[in-house]
Amino acid sequence: METILSVEHLMISFSQYERGWRKIQLPVIRDLSINIKGHEIVAVVGSSGSGKSLLAHAVMGLLPANASWKGRIAFKGEELTGKRVGELRGRQMVLVPQSVSYLDPLMKVGDQVRRGHKDGISRARSREVLGRYGLGEDTEELYPFQLSGGMTRRVLISTAVMEKPELVIADEPTPGLHISAAKRVLSHFREIADGGAGVLLITHDLELALQVADRIVVFYAGTNVEEAAVSDFQKEERLRHPYTRALYRAMPSHGFEVQPGAQPYVKDLPVGCPYGPRCPIADQGCMEEIEYRAYEGGMVKCRKAGT
Amino acid sequence: MRLEAENISFQYDNGNRKILNNVSMGLEQEERVGITAPSGFGKTTFCKILAGYELPDSGRVLLDKKPLSAYGAYCPVQMVWQHPELSVNPKLKMREVIKEGDGVEERIIRGLGIEPDWMNRYPGELSGGELQRFCIARALGGQTRFLLADEISTMLDLITQSQIWNFLLEEVKRRKMGLLVVSHSGELLERVCTRIVDLKEEISIWT
Secondary structure (H helix, E strand, C coil): CCEEEEEEEEEEEEEEEECCCEEEEEEEEEEEEEEEECCCEEEEECCCCCCCHHHHHHHCCCCCCCEEEEEEEEECCEECCHHHHHHHECCCEEEECCCHHHCCCCCCHHHHHCCCCCCHHHHHHHHHHHHHCCCCHHHHHCCHHHCCHHHHHHHHHHHHHCCCCCEEEEECCCCCCCHHHHHHHHHHHHHHHHCCCEEEEEECCHHHHHHHCCEEEEEECCEEEEEEEHHHHHCHHHCCCHHHHHHHHHCHHHCCCCCCCCCCCHHHCCCCCCCHHHCCCCCHHHHCCCCCEEECCEEECCCCCCC | CEEEEEEEEECCCCCCCCCEEEEEEEEECCCEEEEECCCCCCHHHHHHHHCCCCCCCEEEEEECCEEHHHHCCCCCEEEECCCHHHCCCCCCCHHHHHHCCCCCCHHHHHHCCCCHHHHHCCHHHCCHHHHHHHHHHHHCCCCCCEEEEECCCCCCCHHHHHHHHHHHHHHHHHHCCEEEEECCCHHHHHHHCCEEEECCCCCCCCC
16 A cells, blocks of 8 residues: 655754743654555544644644754655645645634635635535535535534535545544544544545544554654554553553553653653653663664564563 | 532523523532533533533522522632633743642642642643643632532543542542532543433433
């Protein structure tokens, strides 16, 4: 299967001013690599505020002006430059944004989904897409404030799939939705992937990601620590990184166990493994740069895995 | 002590349908009640009324048979909101934010895993999970008798979620507080609550 998106050693930092004049660089994402093939849903799971939305914005070329990035991002083997992103964005690759605030409040839903096109083909296509997500013709005449949370999600997805994209990036598509509504939204992404596109799902909700994704990439303190197949989450022993195992044990259905400590702030990251200070098996050797390596069918950034 | 909602009805000004229609419910001290319902059923609105942020169109909220307004400046019913980033003043450092509570004990601040260094930061420099710890600490002042938790862990990763809930459970037991938990996660409610109420099924709930 063809690789749709590959991200290698992505680093994103923000410049900020401290105490007025001193300019500092804040590295929010330090090292992130990910591959997505067609027909596949890959979920990037990390806690809120860990900067994972920036991955979506970097791929889409939507980073704010005070951010800079390094690394390599390629779409179907071709490196993404500013110009190329502009050509692909909204056509071959689309973003399903996080919140309702991304819709134009003064434009009716139908016109927004069609992006202002008024011709018969666009109308037929928008009718078909909206209908697929259970939104009737009357929805096209509504303004965004008249939509419920679940309808808004479906409108956002409709806007994204109007052009039959090859890559769909969904940024936190489910918070605030009731469990059955969230599952329905995720099943729409499954359909998109089954249709041949690659889907990148960015979320903090591991339990929901497990229901729909094919692979899970676990994100911690600016780096990815593990990449695992969804089936690996059936048993704790099959998980590779201590952080992923702690996530597993913290699920309400798996013991609700407490792991002390908090994710380190980007300004004061520990030396070496970012999980080191909380890790029960860390030792002196973990205070150095850790390699992200293939291990038992997945990837792991832990020197202890398999020892 | 008992927190009692009597025949609460409520409708927002924008002319939409009635959100709460004649809802009644009682919450004892030392009881942990979970509330579940699909979105749009008025779970948050119900919490806001119980905590005194909104007045119902009809019906009343009684704490020990007295209305909430009889309790002076500090309301013994405190609410923790779903979006911590929207419930702190962005221009105050965290050490000022925590002072908005009612003399929050050092023990609580430590128990929630709040690092001393976070006190010197502005809300924009903390993650959602870190901010939510402050919001919970702020609601756990000395005179708090009932705590309403409205989807307080939806935006958190699993580890932070279990840290916060395990602490809260211990705290409400120690202080014999009543706890009302709103969540869409059935597994979480099963784990945390002594009783679960479906707002959708019971328009007029158990009294």
